[in-house]
Amino acid sequence: MINDIENLQFLPSLLLPWFYSNNRKLPWRINSDPYRVWVSEIMLQQTRVQTVIDRYSHFLESFPDVYSLAYCSEDRLLKEWEGLGYYNRARNMRLTAQIIVSQYGGVFPDDYDNLVRLPGIGPYTAGAIASIAYNKKVPAVDGNVLRVLSRYIASNNDVKELKTGNYFKEILFHIIPNDAGSFAQALMDIGELVCIPNGVPQCDECPLNNHCIAHATHSETTYPIRLNKSKRTIQEMSICVFWNTTKQYFLNKRSEEGLLGGLWEFPNISYHFGDGDLKETLSNEYGIETYSLRGKQSYKHIFSHFEWIINAYYIEVFDNSVQSFELAYEDEIDKHYPLPTAFKKLMK
Ligand code: SF4
Numbered sequence: 001m002i003n004d005i006e007n008l009q010f011l012p013s014l015l016l017p018w019f020y021s022n023n024r025k026l027p028w029r030i031n032s033d034p035y036r037v038w039v040s041e042i043m044l045q046q047t048r049v050q051t052v053i054d055r056y057s058h059f060l061e062s063f064p065d066v067y068s069l070a071y072c073s074e075d076r077l078l079k080e081w082e083g084l085g086y087y088n089r090a091r092n093m094r095l096t097a098q099i100i101v102s103q104y105g106g107v108f109p110d111d112y113d114n115l116v117r118l119p120g121i122g123p124y125t126a127g128a129i130a131s132i133a134y135n136k137k138v139p140a141v142d143g144n145v146l147r148v149l150s151r152y153i154a155s156n157n158d159v160k161e162l163k164t165g166n167y168f169k170e171i172l173f174h175i176i177p178n179d180a181g182s183f184a185q186a187l188m189d190i191g192e193l194v195c196i197p198n199g200v201p202q203c204d205e206c207p208l209n210n211h212c213i214a215h216a217t218h219s220e221t222t223y224p225i226r227l228n229k230s231k232r233t234i235q236e237m238s239i240c241v242f243w244n245t246t247k248q249y250f251l252n253k254r255s256e257e258g259l260l261g262g263l264w265e266f267p268n269i270s271y272h273f274g275d276g277d278l279k280e281t282l283s284n285e286y287g288i289e290t291y292s293l294r295g296k297q298s299y300k301h302i303f304s305h306f307e308w309i310i311n312a313y314y315i316e317v318f319d320n321s322v323q324s325f326e327l328a329y330e331d332e333i334d335k336h337y338p339l340p341t342a343f344k345k346l347m348k
Pocket of ligand 1: 215
């Protein structure tokens with residue numbers, strides 16, 4: 001470790017000048033208000049920066065402070081979150097906002113240990129809030145940071161392993177400078193803009209290039225090391241977009257637990273049936289006997305660890321006796337029913 005600390009000790013003096021003149025002008029960087037930092041960090045989990053840029057300001061208009069988020073209804077929050085995916089993030093944000101209001105007087109704690117206990121705030125996010133909002137010398141290590149550091153010292157440790165992240169965190173504790181917030185953001189920016197994950201890193205533009213071992217040995221793309229790359233699993237799904245003769249759609253609310261919990265969906269079955277089995281399937285699964293098939297489309301929707309291969313059927317239902325669904329017009333769905341992206345695209 002001593003060798004690696006020595007190698008990395010120059011990082012702050014190389015990164016900070018670069019950051020002061022090249023940092024990204026992002027909407028959440030207008031100031032270091034902890035609420036704004038927290039919202040941005042949660043949104044950025046699993047979501048592209050450009051998508052967050054497009055959605056962040058609107059979210060803050062809807063929920064300008066921790067109180068408005070703590071007291072909103074879950075459906076309103078999920079509607080605002082629609083399309084961003086990983087909806088547990090939104091639910092945990094509301095829970096955290098309620099804790100901040102009830103236990104911390106509406107002010108985010110400034111220390112890592114209390115931050116990391118809040119719902120939806122893991123070690124990386126706690127480090128990011130503590131360093132960016134409160135300038136605490138706490139590391140914030142995510143995939144971007146792991147990639148930069150792994151290349152910089154040509155680390156042969158598997159970045160998928162927890163101990164690799166912990167190792168880099170320990171090193172960072174030794175080298176984080178007084179301007180801890182800028183240093184954390186500088187590492188994020190260099191990973192997003194220069195030492196990029198896919199394709200060839202832009203070493204010519206990198207302030208670290210004179211000290212980076214991967215660059216010196218022309219082995220930039222060898223790092224970070226990832227053993228055991230996991231493959232996405234495939235899941236079949238049949239979705240039925242039903243509407244009745246007054247153009248109301250049939251909806252179900254998903255269970256609060258698990259994937260996309262608490263969101264609304266079109267009725268669906270977790271297997272593919274043959275087109276010739278449609279009549280029997282609708283009768284057995286939904287009690288629908290009289291209908292007209294108006295169209296069908298197939299597509300896939302990709303999550304991080306699995307894919308849905310979807311057959312979607314557009315079906316007008318003439319059977320007035322079908323119950324047990326929520327009925328809603330298209331404009332009502334638009335305003336009040338949060339739909340996951342995999343379903344929402346069917347409205348078009
Ligand atoms: S020199 Fe190249 S490989 Fe090394 S940190 Fe910079 S961009 Fe990444």
